[in-house]
Amino acid sequence: xxxxxxxxxxxxxxxxxxxxxxxxxxxxxxxxxxxxxxxxxxxxxxxxxxxxxxxxxxxxxxxxxxxxxxxxxxxxxxxxxxxxxxxxxxxxxxxxxxxxxxxxxxxxxxxxxxxxxxxxxxxxxxxxxxxxxxxxxxxxxxxxxxxxxxxxxxxxxxxxxxxxxxxxxxxxxxxxxxxxxxxxxxxxxxxxxxxxxxxxxxxxxxxxxxxxxxxxxxxxxxxxxxxxxxxxxxxxxxxxxxxxxxxxxxxxxxxxxxxxxxxxxxxxxxxxxxxxxxxxxxxxxxxxxxxxxxxxxxxxxxxxxxxxxxxxxxxxxx
Amino acid sequence: xxxxxxxxxxxxxxxxxxxxxxxxxxxxxxxxxxxxxxxxxxxxxxxxxxxxxxxxxxxxxxxxxxxxxxxxxxxxxxxxxxxxxxxxxxxxxxxxxxxxxxxxxxxxxxxxxxxxxxxxxxxxxxxxxxxxxxxxxxxxxxxxxxxxxxxxxxxxxxxxxxxxxxxxxxxxxxxxxxxxxxxxxxxxxxxxxxxxxxxxxxxxxxxxxxxxxxxxxxxxxxxxxxxxxxxxxxxxxxxxxxxxxxxxxxxxxxxxxxxxxxxxxxxxxxxxxxxxxxxxxxxxxxxxxxxxxxxxxxxxxxxxxxxxxxxxxxxxxxx
Numbered sequence: 001x002x003x004x005x006x007x008x009x010x011x012x013x014x015x016x017x018x019x020x021x022x023x024x025x026x027x028x029x030x031x032x033x034x035x036x037x038x039x040x041x042x043x044x045x046x047x048x049x050x051x052x053x054x055x056x057x058x059x060x061x062x063x064x065x066x067x068x069x070x071x072x073x074x075x076x077x078x079x080x081x082x083x084x085x086x087x088x089x090x091x092x093x094x095x096x097x098x099x100x101x102x103x104x105x106x107x108x109x110x111x112x113x114x115x116x117x118x119x120x121x122x123x124x125x126x127x128x129x130x131x132x133x134x135x136x137x138x139x140x141x142x143x144x145x146x147x148x149x150x151x152x153x154x155x156x157x158x159x160x161x162x163x164x165x166x167x168x169x170x171x172x173x174x175x176x177x178x179x180x181x182x183x184x185x186x187x188x189x190x191x192x193x194x195x196x197x198x199x200x201x202x203x204x205x206x207x208x209x210x211x212x213x214x215x216x217x218x219x220x221x222x223x224x225x226x227x228x229x230x231x232x233x234x235x236x237x238x239x240x241x242x243x244x245x246x247x248x249x250x251x252x253x254x255x256x257x258x259x260x261x262x263x264x265x266x267x268x269x270x271x272x273x274x275x276x277x278x279x280x281x282x283x284x285x286x287x288x289x290x291x292x293x294x295x296x297x298x299x300x301x302x303x304x305x306x307x308x309x310x311x312x313x314x315x316x317x318x
Numbered sequence: 319x320x321x322x323x324x325x326x327x328x329x330x331x332x333x334x335x336x337x338x339x340x341x342x343x344x345x346x347x348x349x350x351x352x353x354x355x356x357x358x359x360x361x362x363x364x365x366x367x368x369x370x371x372x373x374x375x376x377x378x379x380x381x382x383x384x385x386x387x388x389x390x391x392x393x394x395x396x397x398x399x400x401x402x403x404x405x406x407x408x409x410x411x412x413x414x415x416x417x418x419x420x421x422x423x424x425x426x427x428x429x430x431x432x433x434x435x436x437x438x439x440x441x442x443x444x445x446x447x448x449x450x451x452x453x454x455x456x457x458x459x460x461x462x463x464x465x466x467x468x469x470x471x472x473x474x475x476x477x478x479x480x481x482x483x484x485x486x487x488x489x490x491x492x493x494x495x496x497x498x499x500x501x502x503x504x505x506x507x508x509x510x511x512x513x514x515x516x517x518x519x520x521x522x523x524x525x526x527x528x529x530x531x532x533x534x535x536x537x538x539x540x541x542x543x544x545x546x547x548x549x550x551x552x553x554x555x556x557x558x559x560x561x562x563x564x565x566x567x568x569x570x571x572x573x574x575x576x577x578x579x580x581x582x583x584x585x586x587x588x589x590x591x592x593x594x595x596x597x598x599x600x601x602x603x604x605x606x607x608x609x610x611x612x613x614x615x616x617x618x619x620x621x622x623x624x625x626x627x628x629x630x631x632x633x634x635x636x637x
Contacts (some may be wrong), residue, residue, distance in 0.1 A: 141336040144616040152597050156348035277471050289464040291621050296459035
């Protein structure tokens with residue numbers, strides 16, 4: 001066998017190309033596919049996206065915000081598939097636009113928190129010393145205040161002087177930006193800690209030493225070697241962070257500090273439901289809540305599958 | 319050991335200092351604390367200005383901060399602008415309610431989570447495990463207002479409509495000195511909290527038990543002839559419970575703050591609702607006081623948990 005491979009070149013080359021046909025990305029995808037629940041989560045999330053994005057081609061946003069006091073609090077029927085709310089707005093249409101809002105807010109907030117978390121954790125781990133001490137104390141301080149309390153206080157702080165903004169010819173309520181900003185600023189701490197721990201161990205690796213001895217600057221070493229190697233952790237944590245951000249939006253809007261009506265979000269649709277549930281308008285509560293739960297469930301399942309796919313050794317679920 | 323505790327305490331002091339600066343800035347500028355007087359016709363602009371001056375709201379920011387900090391370290395958290403009562407007194411009135419709610423919920427959560435987690439781990443990959451896993455995944459993805467409003471809808475609203483014995487919604491004023499009434503009002507918020515917390519905890523218990531069951535010493539214990547029940551309760555559970563101690567320890571201070579949402583939905587007179595009511599009024603001494611108490615508890619309990627952990631688990635060395 002061994003003499004065979006030495007005597008002829010062709011099988012050896014064939015063997016090599018056969019053995020290594022997969023990029024790391026493909027390997028991760030293969031492992032991910034084996035995780036049945038995660039794939040189900042992804043399909044579920046895809047269907048949800050189809051609902052909130054596709055739905056907006058059939059019904060207009062004006063319809064979602066149209067008030068019809070004649071039809072207020074009507075239960076689900078052939079005309080109003082999911083019933084109407086306390087001002088007679090169609091809940092089905094609001095679910096579509098509210099869903100868009102919740103997903104956009106969640107997604108953007110996660111981008112902010114991932115950027116912050118990666119930078120703060122990375123810098124802290126890479127440079128160490130007093131910078132590390134200060135940044136980590138700050139991270140600890142932020143972590144010591146329960147997130148909902150922080151969200152409320154920061155929301156009120158930022159919310160004082162913001163006016164509506166026009167983007168792409170559409171007036172967007174300032175409350176949207178406040179919510180994104182506030183959620184992003186209050187959810188980077190866990191990622192920062194994970195990235196820091198990762199960078200701390202990575203910077204002792206040989207290839208980092210080689211890179212530095214070849215004359216790479218700190219900046220290059222940091223962005224070319226350390227960050228790409230923590231990417232798995234970052235991706236997993238931002239997926240799980242998306243679930244957290246959607247939940248946070250729901251909480252903040254539920255308390256009336258988030259997205260302001262008439263703009264719909266799944267969270268603020270529930271604020272109104274709170275009063276009317278006690279009078280028996282179950283549909284106002286059921287649809288937004290069930291959609292929130294399904295979304296978070298799907299995102300969590302995907303995140304869980306990604307964690308296993310990126311780190312085959314971990315058997316830890318949830 | 320002592321150097322470790324000393325070093326951690328020093329770091330904690332620094333963290334607390336950052337927390338006070340952060341919270342002071344955020345709450346002091348979250349709105350006009352004297353907004354309630356704006357609608358008062360008997361109060362002129364000059365009066366308001368004079369009041370501001372008297373209350374020290376016109377002082378430079380750092381003066382206001384150090385004045386507040388100086389009193390806070392002596393245990394005086396200032397007075398509420400709205401209620402005109404000392405903040406510490408207001409918190410003192412609400413704290414027992416929050417503690418009762420949270421303690422009950424936590425005890426139920428832990429016992430349920432242990433039971434479900436153990437069953438799930440022992441019967442891994444059977445239908446029982448699958449049902450529990452599905453339940454915990456759904457519960458984990460549930461916002462508290464989902465369970466709270468759902469329970470309210472079923473047990474308070476629909477049960478009343480169906481003519482069954484129903485539970486109070488908590489919305490009405492109730493007699494807090496009547497123990498039966500108190501317990502009745504406690505049932506729904508506690509169930510709402512326990513339902514969601516159990517989901518995460520039971521998953522956690524399952525994972526750590528499975529991890530322990532794979533260890534060599536478990537195989538040794540089985541090889542010695544111990545029954546699987548004996549192994550489970552004498553060896554596996556004790557080791558698996560260790561991480562749970564940390565999680566519970568770190569959760570306690572957060573429970574102190576109460577669940578803002580749960581307390582609001584059920585009109586439970588606890589600290590979370592106090593915070594929410596006074597945050598809306600921008601009454602910063604109250605908000606700041608609550609934040610300070612909770613975060614101090616978090617910081618202190620983190621260290622205590624870490625230290626206790628070394629006693630419970632001798633394998634861990636403090637670095």
